[in-house]
Amino acid sequence: xxxxxxxxxxxxxxxxxxxxxxxxxxxxxxxxxxxxxxxxxxxxxxxxxxxxxxxxxxxxxxxxxxxxxxxxxxxxxxxxxxxxxxxxxxxxxxxxxxxxxxxxxxxxxxxxxxxxxxxxxxxxxxxxxxxxxxxxxxxxxxxxxxxxxxxxxxxxxxxxxxxxxxxxxxxxxxxxxxxxxxxxxxxxxxxxxxxxxxxxxxxxxxxxxxxxxxxxxxxxxxxxxxxxxxxxxxxxxxxxxxxxxxxxxxxxxxxxxxxxxxxxxxxxxxxxxxxxxxxxxxxxxxxxxxxxxxxxxxxxxxxxxxxxxxxxxxxxxxxxxxxxxxxxxxxxxxxxxxxxxxxxxxxxxxxxxxxxxxxxxxxxxxxxxxxxxxxxxxxxxxxx
Numbered sequence: 341x342x343x344x345x346x347x348x349x350x351x352x353x354x355x356x357x358x359x360x361x362x363x364x365x366x367x368x369x370x371x372x373x374x375x376x377x378x379x380x381x382x383x384x385x386x387x388x389x390x391x392x393x394x395x396x397x398x399x400x401x402x403x404x405x406x407x408x409x410x411x412x413x414x415x416x417x418x419x420x421x422x423x424x425x426x427x428x429x430x431x432x433x434x435x436x437x438x439x440x441x442x443x444x445x446x447x448x449x450x451x452x453x454x455x456x457x458x459x460x461x462x463x464x465x466x467x468x469x470x471x472x473x474x475x476x477x478x479x480x481x482x483x484x485x486x487x488x489x490x491x492x493x494x495x496x497x498x499x500x501x502x503x504x505x506x507x508x509x510x511x512x513x514x515x516x517x518x519x520x521x522x523x524x525x526x527x528x529x530x531x532x533x534x535x536x537x538x539x540x541x542x543x544x545x546x547x548x549x550x551x552x553x554x555x556x557x558x559x560x561x562x563x564x565x566x567x568x569x570x571x572x573x574x575x576x577x578x579x580x581x582x583x584x585x586x587x588x589x590x591x592x593x594x595x596x597x598x599x600x601x602x603x604x605x606x607x608x609x610x611x612x613x614x615x616x617x618x619x620x621x622x623x624x625x626x627x628x629x630x631x632x633x634x635x636x637x638x639x640x641x642x643x644x645x646x647x648x649x650x651x652x653x654x655x656x657x658x659x660x661x662x663x664x665x666x667x668x669x670x671x672x673x674x675x676x677x678x679x680x681x682x683x684x685x686x687x688x689x690x691x692x693x694x695x696x697x698x699x700x701x702x703x704x705x706x707x708x709x710x711x712x713x714x715x716x717x718x719x720x721x722x723x724x
Contacts, residue, residue, distance in 0.1 A: 349521045357555065358524045358531060364554035365534035368541075370396070374403060376533075381455045381480035382413050388472050389436050393490075396540065402431055414453050417444035425609055425696030432699065438609055439467025457481050478532040486519035487532055488512075491539025497571030498543065501560035505572050579650075585659045586613040586701070588644075588708055589636055591666065595680035596705060597634070598697065606651070607698045611681070618659050636665040644707065649700040660704050681705070 370376075373396065375387035386406060390399045406427050410416040416424070421441050428437035443465045447455050455476070456462050462473040471492075474485030488496075493506045496518050504511040524531050542549045548567055550556050561570045589597040598611040614634065616626065627638045644660040681695060697705065 349518065353558075354522050354524075357522050357558070360554040361534045361538065362527060362530060365530060365537060369530075369534055369537045370541075374400060374407075376479075379480060381457070381476050383407060384476050384479045385455055385468075386440070388475050389440055389467060390431065392436060392472070393433060394431060398431070402428070413444050413447055413455070416441065417448040417453075421609060422695065429610070429696040429702070430699060434607060434610060434696075434698075436467060438603070442466045443468065457483070459483070459485060475532055475536075478528045482529055484523060484525055484528045486516065486523045487535070488516055488519050489536065491536050491543070492519060494545060494571055495535060495539050495543050495555075498548075498561035498567060499555055499559045501564060501566065501570065503570075503572060505574050507574060579654050581655045581657060583618040583657045583659065585616045585618050585661065586704065587615070587630075588613060588660065588662045588704060589630070589634070589665045590663065590708070591680065592664070595682035596708075597636075597665075598679060598681045598695070598701075600677035609696075610701075611679075611695045611697050612701050613660075613704070622661055630663075630665070631668065635667060635669040635671050636663075637668050638663050638665055640664040644704070647700055647703065656700075658700055658704075662708055 373387075375383045378384055387399065387403055390403055390406075409427055410419060410424070419441070421438070424441045425434065425437055428434060431437075446465055447453065450456075451461075455465075457477065457480075459470075459473050459477055462468055462476065463470055468476075471487045471489050474487045475489075477483040477485055478487070493515060496502060496515050497506060500518060502511060502514060502518075506512060506515060538553070538555075542553050550559070550562050550567060553559070556562055559567075561567045587597075597614060599614060601607050601610055601612050603609050614630075616629065619626075621643065622641050630636045630638055641661055641663045644662055647658040647660060649656045649658060679695075681697075
């Protein structure tokens with residue numbers, strides 16, 4: 341008689357699930373990812389944080405560049421946060437990069453320069469939740485811990501026809517119990533990678549390839565013709581639209597003014613453009629604000645097309661303005677957290693290095709950089 345585990349899953353059924361998945365993984369899984377094959381938890385940790393809400397194909401070039409600059413935890417801990425953010429720029433969800441930096445510092449202080457190999461201690465560090473900690477310990481130390489990332493949630497919801505949104509606490513508790521029941525004692529690192537790979541390559545959110553899935557014979561969603569229905573989506577809520585005006589204040593040959601954002605909140609710690617609430621077109625009051633607040637005299641301006649940027653919980657409509665300015669004093673440049681930005685190959689930021697800017701700000705900077713023909717015409721018209 342089989343011994344019942346969690347949620348009615350027998351030992352026999354769990355062993356069958358594991359065997360089929362690992363057999364498939366041995367033949368079709370991903371075995372050549374740059375962070376695989378390390379006994380050191382550091383590269384595994386970096387990859388797991390980068391892979392949160394980001395696809396492998398996107399992560400690989402960022403991972404390689406990040407590891408080339410910060411090859412170990414001690415070097416990351418000693419690094420300036422600006423440089424860490426600059427190597428993260430483009431991956432989004434920048435709190436992950438800030439947490440990496442904080443975590444490296446804490447691990448250096450508390451654990452002698454290495455991540456702890458205890459799951460409770462690991463989850464106490466910033467940015468490392470239960471699933472991420474389980475994956476790190478499974479890959480680096482062969483410890484048996486279940487994981488429940490997005491790919492695993494999708495597989496379990498389909499295979500066991502779990503109804504309800506996976507973020508609901510009751511549904512999540514059931515999924516954790518199922519994940520625990522299915523996690524083997526042996527080859528736990530391979531199993532962890534296998535279940536991730538299955539979700540990423542076959543049991544995809546859209547267009548799942550059920551015909552090639554090693555678990556198809558026992559998948560309840562497939563048997564019930566509910567693959568497209570499961571897992572249940574997050575209850576929809578119309579995201580609000582917010583607006584802001586951003587100003588590309590440029591002095592020819594000196595660069596565009598950027599300011600460091602506060603350490604928390606949207607784009608925390610990154611460099612961005614001066615902003616004001618949207619209040620119609622550029623007017624005398626706005627020009628006076630630049631003079632009074634930034635000691636900048638606006639000599640000419642032009643409006644640029646509205647740029648829409650979607651966050652998880654809201655949509656931001658950016659109304660950009662390109663300003664030609666001159667400085668009326670050095671007060672703004674004597675303050676912390678401001679600089680005149682130019683391309684890293686030019687003078688203007690002191691170190692000749694890239695600075696971390698949010699993706700929409702990078703697009704605006706690229707727009708004026710690649711628009712020099714129109715800019716010259718604009719300057720000519722304004723000067724006539």
